Amino acid sequence: MIAGQKSRTALAGIVALALLAPVGALPTVEPAAEPAPETAAEPASLARFEARQFAPGEVVVVRWNGPQPAGSLEGRFLGREFRFFETNAGAAGMIGIDLDDPLGPATLAIHCENGAGGKDLVFTKKLAIVDKEFPTQELTVESKYVELSPENQKRTKEEGVLIRKAFVRNTPHRYFREGFQSPVPGAQSGRFGERRVFNGVPKSPHTGADLRAQTGTPVLATAEGVVIETGDFFYLGNVVFLDHGYGLISYYAHLSEILVSEGDIVSGGQILGKVGATGRVTGPHLHWGVKLRDTRVDPFALVELDFDALLAAP
Numbered sequence: 029m030i031a032g033q034k035s036r037t038a039l040a041g042i043v044a045l046a047l048l049a050p051v052g053a054l055p056t057v058e059p060a061a062e063p064a065p066e067t068a069a070e071p072a073s074l075a076r077f078e079a080r081q082f083a084p085g086e087v088v089v090v091r092w093n094g095p096q097p098a099g100s101l102e103g104r105f106l107g108r109e110f111r112f113f114e115t116n117a118g119a120a121g122m123i124g125i126d127l128d129d130p131l132g133p134a135t136l137a138i139h140c141e142n143g144a145g146g147k148d149l150v151f152t153k154k155l156a157i158v159d160k161e162f163p164t165q166e167l168t169v170e171s172k173y174v175e176l177s178p179e180n181q182k183r184t185k186e187e188g189v190l191i192r193k194a195f196v197r198n199t200p201h202r203y204f205r206e207g208f209q210s211p212v213p214g215a216q217s218g219r220f221g222e223r224r225v226f227n228g229v230p231k232s233p234h235t236g237a238d239l240r241a242q243t244g245t246p247v248l249a250t251a252e253g254v255v256i257e258t259g260d261f262f263y264l265g266n267v268v269f270l271d272h273g274y275g276l277i278s279y280y281a282h283l284s285e286i287l288v289s290e291g292d293i294v295s296g297g298q299i300l301g302k303v304g305a306t307g308r309v310t311g312p313h314l315h316w317g318v319k320l321r322d323t324r325v326d327p328f329a330l331v332e333l334d335f336d337a338l339l340a341a342p
């Protein structure tokens with residue numbers, strides 16, 4: 029039947045087009061035969077944005093399509109500055125949307141030295157941040173973790189200073205070379221963003237992912253980084269903090285054993301320590317947290333973005 033043949037031909041065309049398009053990959057920048065003059069670029073095409081969604085706790089990759097080197101670009105979003113780094117497909121930057129960031133439109137600005145006609149250029153784009161529901165989780169822990177003694181109040185205050193120092197780092201070196209991996213395989217027993225009630229008392233939201241695993245399971249670095257802090261903390265138990273560069277910090281808590289030292293440079297997948305049940309826990313698991321320019325983001329937002337496509341060596 030002719031109508032049927034036409035449909036099949038049309039369908040084949042659609043399938044062929046679909047095969048050409050990278051499925052689930054970050055959009056790639058087509059290499060130009062010769063550098064296009066800056067004035068020919070449409071402002072809207074100068075930057076592209078990749079994220080699971082524009083919502084609290086998400087990571088947004090900003091890809092710059094202009095010819096300017098990463099070092100000449102400065103980004104700003106929700107009052108936070110971010111730097112760009114070089115990739116095989118031009119400059120890119122990463123921003124986080126914090127759990128407490130306001131919903132609705134937010135302007136992202138990229139200031140660029142030496143834009144069209146040698147003048148500085150400011151690119152702006154409005155991103156619409158949508159609401160995201162986080163469930164409430166009720167947990168029961170030892171009462172000392174809910175009603176803090178004066179000694180433990182002092183201890184958590186001192187540890188808080190060290191933690192803040194780690195989270196605000198913005199090292200202009202990209203340690204991460206490829207995609208990010210989950211530090212232990214297995215199911216998440218506690219998700220990022222859950223509103224938490226400990227022994228009936230509402231506490232801070234859960235700002236990491238809990239990965240269920242037996243005590244002694246190796247904990248792997250999500251990507252290359254430098255060990256910036258380790259220790260036995262009141263809430264976090266034995267913990268390792270890694271700086272991956274460009275404001276990206278990851279930490280691994282409640283460990284039974286720490287196998288790295290401050291100053292070590294670790295590769296992605298290297299064993300940092302072992303799963304345990306130290307600090308404020310209900311049982312053995314890994315609490316894995318990620319901060320990006322001091323915003324609290326879901327570690328799995330990193331794992332699920334196709335960074336391999338973005339960051340592979342030229």
Ligand SMILES: [Zn+2]
Binds near residue numbers: 218234238
């Ligand atoms: Zn946790």
